[in-house]
Amino acid sequence: MKYFVIICFFSIILFGCTNVQDSTDNINSLSDKVYIENKGSDTMVNMALYWAEQYQKENTNVSISVTGGGSGTGISALISNTVDIANASRKIKDEEIDAANDNGIQPVEYIVARDAIAVIVNVENPIDKLSLQQVSDIYSGVISNWSEFGGDDRPIVKLSRETNSGTHVYFLESVIRLGDSADKTIFSADTLLLPSSEGIIAEVRENPNAIGYDGLGYITPDVKVLAIKNQNGEYILPTVETVNLNSYPISRDLFVYVNGTPKAEILAYINWILSNSGQKIVMDLGFVPILGDN
Amino acid sequence: MQQKKKNPSEFIITKTIQVSGLSSILFVLLILYFLLSEGIPAIFEVPFKDLFSQRWYPIEEYFGILPLILGSLVVTLGASIIAVPFGILTAVYIAEIAPKWLAEILKPLVELLAGLPSVVLGFLGILIVSPFLRDGLNLPTGLTAFTGSLLLGGIALPTIVSISEDALKNVPVSYRHGSLALGLTRWQTIWSVTFPAARSGILTAIMLGLGRTIGETMTVMMVTGNAPVMPESVKALFLPIRTMTATIASEMGEVASGSVHYHVLFLIGMVLFIFTMVVNILASLISARQLKRSERILS
Numbered sequence: 001m002k003y004f005v006i007i008c009f010f011s012i013i014l015f016g017c018t019n020v021q022d023s024t025d026n027i028n029s030l031s032d033k034v035y036i037e038n039k040g041s042d043t044m045v046n047m048a049l050y051w052a053e054q055y056q057k058e059n060t061n062v063s064i065s066v067t068g069g070g071s072g073t074g075i076s077a078l079i080s081n082t083v084d085i086a087n088a089s090r091k092i093k094d095e096e097i098d099a100a101n102d103n104g105i106q107p108v109e110y111i112v113a114r115d116a117i118a119v120i121v122n123v124e125n126p127i128d129k130l131s132l133q134q135v136s137d138i139y140s141g142v143i144s145n146w147s148e149f150g151g152d153d154r155p156i157v158k159l160s161r162e163t164n165s166g167t168h169v170y171f172l173e174s175v176i177r178l179g180d181s182a183d184k185t186i187f188s189a190d191t192l193l194l195p196s197s198e199g200i201i202a203e204v205r206e207n208p209n210a211i212g213y214d215g216l217g218y219i220t221p222d223v224k225v226l227a228i229k230n231q232n233g234e235y236i237l238p239t240v241e242t243v244n245l246n247s248y249p250i251s252r253d254l255f256v257y258v259n260g261t262p263k264a265e266i267l268a269y270i271n272w273i274l275s276n277s278g279q280k281i282v283m284d285l286g287f288v289p290i291l292g293d294n
Numbered sequence: 295m296q297q298k299k300k301n302p303s304e305f306i307i308t309k310t311i312q313v314s315g316l317s318s319i320l321f322v323l324l325i326l327y328f329l330l331s332e333g334i335p336a337i338f339e340v341p342f343k344d345l346f347s348q349r350w351y352p353i354e355e356y357f358g359i360l361p362l363i364l365g366s367l368v369v370t371l372g373a374s375i376i377a378v379p380f381g382i383l384t385a386v387y388i389a390e391i392a393p394k395w396l397a398e399i400l401k402p403l404v405e406l407l408a409g410l411p412s413v414v415l416g417f418l419g420i421l422i423v424s425p426f427l428r429d430g431l432n433l434p435t436g437l438t439a440f441t442g443s444l445l446l447g448g449i450a451l452p453t454i455v456s457i458s459e460d461a462l463k464n465v466p467v468s469y470r471h472g473s474l475a476l477g478l479t480r481w482q483t484i485w486s487v488t489f490p491a492a493r494s495g496i497l498t499a500i501m502l503g504l505g506r507t508i509g510e511t512m513t514v515m516m517v518t519g520n521a522p523v524m525p526e527s528v529k530a531l532f533l534p535i536r537t538m539t540a541t542i543a544s545e546m547g548e549v550a551s552g553s554v555h556y557h558v559l560f561l562i563g564m565v566l567f568i569f570t571m572v573v574n575i576l577a578s579l580i581s582a583r584q585l586k587r588s589e590r591i592l593s
Binding site: 069070072073074095096099154155162163165169183186187189190191193194195199202203206207209210 | 349350351352355356420424425428434435437444517519521522523533534544545547550
């Protein structure tokens with residue numbers, strides 16, 4: 001009797017194991033689907049989802065999973081070899097390349113789209129244009145009231161993405177420091193760091209004191225986009241045309257990174273992204289297609 | 295075990311229970327070891343002066359954790375100011391005043407509040423509480439420490455109400471009868487007899503409720519604005535603030551493992567661990583004292 005109990009106990013454990021093993025084997029052997037893991041920039045996550053959806057419709061043997069999390073999250077996943085394609089809204093850093101090489105990963109870069117950062121305020125705010133210097137002064141805390149620009153007498157509430165966002169780093173380097181790498185100005189401590197693009201749009205929509213920035217792809221019509229002065233002294237609103245013509249001053253490239261020369265299926269997917277059908281999705285989502293450059 | 299010397303099934307069962315009991319100690323020790331081994335290096339990598347400076351901006355090597363510690367304290371204090379009186383009064387009402395049928399509806403309802411996911415509370419905070427506070431109090435922004443405190447109060451409330459109510463219920467009925475027989479009113483009975491008798495249970499409830507608020511992350515990250523400002527006066531309650539939990543949650547996913555920033559985040563985790571540990575030890579000390587007193591009464 002007692003041995004029977006022991007045998008039962010172990011056989012339950014063993015049967016449990018074999019069952020699980022069998023079922024996963026079945027899934028693998030039944031389909032020849034190619035799985036592609038795609039992860040990274042929150043700025044690009046919507047676009048990546050549309051790409052994946054459209055591509056899977058055209059190529060039923062490919063299954064693509066897309067997740068966000070931020071450019072750094074995607075790149076660290078590529079470094080630890082847990083994704084096939086990493087999306088990034090900033091260039092990979094040197095130390096990240098080193099870390100990747102240490103792990104036997106060779107990051108290869110593709111520019112897949114362009115993006116512009118729009119500076120936004122509440123629709124009730126009378127201000128409708130600023131220079132980069134003025135935006136920098138606001139975010140570094142030099143100016144703290146809208147009346148200094150001829151607006152209402154209201155405190156300025158500064159909104160930003162969290163420090164882990166590629167958009168945050170890009171804004172810091174190209175707007176707050178005006179592209180000067182020796183400049184050590186940083187965001188004023190009272191800048192609100194919000195965890196999502198939606199959080200910034202929501203607060204700007206509700207709060208007449210607020211100023212925020214976000215990728216052009218995320219801007220909704222219920223906030224006011226500011227025109228920004230470029231180096232020619234013209235105030236330019238961010239649109240697909242102005243970014244393509246390089247006249248809007250806050251725009252950047254969007255990248256995907258893969259490891260070395262990837263599998264044929266992954267390469268085919270990236271080529272499709274760079275093709276007309278992929279770039280049409282880029283345009284539909286308010287980003288700027290790469291073909292415009294050529 | 296004693297009646298039959300060797301019964302293998304019983305042996306297996308007792309061992310299984312023993313292992314699962316001991317494993318929880320093992321897990322806590324492993325977590326503690328992991329936390330210390332990842333957090334301690336930060337003390338050597340970042341000069342003490344920088345660690346206790348007033349600026350937190352890790353991507354440019356500003357590692358001042360002071361604004362984060364104080365931020366957590368401000369939000370927790372605010373939450374306790376809201377949740378403690380409200381929670382105790384609710385408990386008194388349920389235990390002492392409400393008719394039985396109402397108490398039987400109220401208590402499960404309050405406990406249901408504990409099951410509310412914190413991310414849902416955060417949504418409520420962003421969509422309703424924050425715009426309401428901005429307009430109502432004429433603040434620059436509604437994403438403030440106070441907004442966080444209000445919502446965290448809601449998180450601490452079920453714990454405080456439920457445990458305080460149990461403590462009040464455990465006060466022997468004879469105490470109340472004696473007090474009423476001496477001619478005290480119902481209010482005087484509650485205030486000077488029942489309430490003091492249940493005092494240690496209520497203190498434990500407060501401690502456990504506050505323990506939850508210090509560790510709460512999602513709601514705080516969504517509604518406090520996450521600006522690492524040094525709180526300078528009472529006004530800080532109505533300004534944006536960044537807590538330790540929100541900092542760890544939003545930065546840990548991004549940080550290169552083994553970097554200085556990574557170690558400092560673990561150091562913040564250690565500080566947080568010490569905070570909750572102190573609160574929990576206080577809570578158990580209080581309930582241990584209660585035990586001694588009840589033993590004294592019985593003897």
